[in-house]
Structure formats: structure tokens, C-alpha cells
Amino acid sequence: MPELPEVENTRRYLIEAGLPGRTFTGADVGWAKTVKKPSLEDFVLGLTGGTVQEVTRRGKYLLFKLGHQGSDTGPTLVIHLGMTGGLRIQPAKQPVHSMVRHRFFLDDETELRFQDGRKFGKLWLADNPNDILPPLSPDPFSEEFTLKSFRDHLKGRSAPIKAVLLEQSIVSGMGNLYADESLFLAGISPVRPASKLTVKEATRLKDCMIFAFTSALEQYDRSRSEQWPDPPMGLSSWSIPREKNGLCPNCGGPISIIRVRARGTCFCPKCQR
DNA sequence: AGTACGTCCTGATCGC
């Protein structure tokens, strides 16, 4: 699934592909329910004529600040890729892949194409993105994401640490796969009550989350050009095997696959306590 | 307030 590294990789790709400075000349929304706000009609109207000023990221949300007619005061296009979403810029004349649900026409004979097999992606247009974004923690890479604030969020939480990690208000950008990876690297069981983590464990977990995100981003930065037009959906190889009958790379024992909050969860019962 | 579960979606895979 697109999680923090995949969304950030998409952002960097869009910038390298020259999206900033381009102007939207129209849009074809193939699945109306993807547009959350405003109405579909107003969404397309407000987008059209907007020039991309910058592309930023908040958690798993991509923000496209628009300007209108030379002015830098315009709405912001907000995109969430959901589970199967991917963005790419292609020539208008290039055949449209069957998974492409939405097309945003640009002023240079290209299109920003939004492929989204399961239609879990979301689109907004907002004058102020804060009006539509849910509460998000500081970016895990920022200095505001401190060990103290992370630990404060774990206090009083009896829910499994894995479930807490997935809350975007606690670790923005975290998703199912990187949560499993981080917990494996930290040697912590996904079902441990969050409040029961020691200072040492919380410290290790925070470091491992950053490490997992960083490793993925470095991998993407090395080979971004080779990833397109097929966007990546996670690390090329996880430390923790995700397939059935997988073996722990540490102890060689069998990996357990359980459900935590209806999420497939892989962990080593021997190495993760 | 915190926890848990159902809902939305469809391509891929599984079992009979």
C-alpha cells in the first residue's frame, strides 16, 4: 500500500517530472465518489485554470497548491492514494491503462493520471487544507516528532501497539506493512498493549520506524526512473517475510500471521516479545 | 474517551 515512503516517492517523482508550473486545463473524474469535497462540478471548475505552485506531503496526503492567473492565491488539490492508488504523468496520446480512474489534463499535451484499482483513493479541493485533513502527527522525519511526544501517545493505551502505530494522529504516514517491519526490527510483539512498552522499547521502536522509512526512501531515490510506469507498493524486500510459511531471518523459526484490528499482521513469536 | 467492528471496492487467488 502506499505509505509514507511511497507517497513521498510519488511526490518527488511528480516534481522531477515537471508538474510544478503546469496548469490544469480540465479533469475527467471517472468515479464520482472519489471526490469528497466540494461537489464534483465545483471540484472540476475550481481545478481548471489552476497552476501547480508546489507539491507537498502531509502524512499520506499529497497537497498541490494551486495559483490562478499568475496569482498565488488558489485552492489546494488534496489527493489520498488509498490502498491501490498511483499517480503518473503521461503524454495525452498514450493509451490509458484500464486501472486509471481519473485524468487531470495539463497544458503541455500531458496528463496527470490517477490509477486506483479498488477505488479507495480520495480527492478534495480546499482553500485551506487544514479544513479537510484529519489530525496528523508531525512528520516522523521532522524534529517535532520527538520521543517524548511519541511516548505520551502510548500512555493509557491498552490497544495493541500495532493498532496504535497505525493511527495517523500518532505516526502520520505509517501503514500496515511498515508497522510490521518496524515492530520486527525493534523486536516487539504487535499485540503488546501500547502502554506496556518500556522507555527502551519505545525508543527502539521510534528508531526502527525512522530506519524503515529511510531505507525505503533511499531505495526509491536510487531507482526512481526504473519504477515507472509501475509505481512501487512497498520495499522490494521486507525484513519480515509476509508470505505463508515464511521463516524468521533471525532465528529461522516460523513466522506467525494473525489479524490485528482486521489487518494482516506478520511477526516472529520468538524474536518479538 | 478508548476500543472494536462494519463498510466501501475489485483484481487476484483458491477450492470444488
Add this chain to the structure above:
DNA sequence: TGCGATCAGGACGTAC
């Protein structure tokens, strides 16, 4: 061979 059942899960709404 074919077809129905099952699985995958991010975020949100609802219930307790």
C-alpha cells in the same frame, strides 16, 4: 475448465 467464495486493507462511521 469454470465459477463462486474469499482475501487484501486506509480511513471513517457507528456502537458499546
